[in-house]
Amino acid sequence: MLKYFLDNDLVKYSEKEITDWKEAIAESCQLLLEKEIIDQTYVEEIIRCVEEHGPYIVIVPEVAMPHSSEDSEGVFGTAISFTKMKQPIQFESKDEEKSAVLFFTLAAKNTEEHMENIQNLSELLMTDGLIESLVATNSIEDYQAVMQEYKL
Template sequence: MLTQFLDRKLVSFSQVESHDWQSAIKKSCEGLTTEGYISSAYADEIIDCVNKYGPYIVIIPGVAMPHSSEGSINVKGTAISLTIFDKDVTFSEDKAARLFFTLAAKNPEEHTENISNLSEMLMTDGLVEDLMTVKNLDDYQMVASKYNI
């Protein structure tokens, strides 16, 4: 899965330029937009959902899984991107993330499959910790080779 992000040009590195999570979500959607998987309005959908339901996208400490409702009209294809921020993005007093795995899915089955595959990958011992130390593409490739996921 890690090499798939790379092959699809869906890995990016970003500095936290402002402290608001809304900007981070928009940044995490850029690769999916550039590669044609989503329209730019999808980021606004995710932001609206977080405003409505709270920071449900922070799934474990340090990791966010931005996504909107299944079957969004702003999704053109199914993919997951990874944006690694240089420091934590704070959503609430007890929820922050540095790794943003942004999901886009054309239908409910693909949405569920994305979440399942990503969750399984994130349970790999040491992976999240190693990804938190990644600063550039070379670091990322080393982690991807180490885990061969």
């Protein structure tokens, strides 16, 4: 799946000094916006969902999976993009502090594709040591080295 991100030009290493989670979500959506897979209403919908439901998008330490419902009006195709932030982004939660530096942003046109995306991404993230290896990357070249190491 790492190859999917690279082959589809869906890998981004953010150069911005982002500390606000809303700005981080917007940044993680940029590649999908540029490719016209989503529009700005989807970005706003993700932010609104996190405001309403808390940081449900932080699925494991260091990893966020920004997404909204599969029937969003602002989604025109199915894709997942990968964005690595310069520093961890803090999300406030009633129970605990959550942070993420790796953002896998999902867009899907229908329920089936949405669930398939989540399943594929979950399987990828269960690869032993992969999250730590990706957190340690700082460039496309580093990313390609991890891709070769894990053959994913």
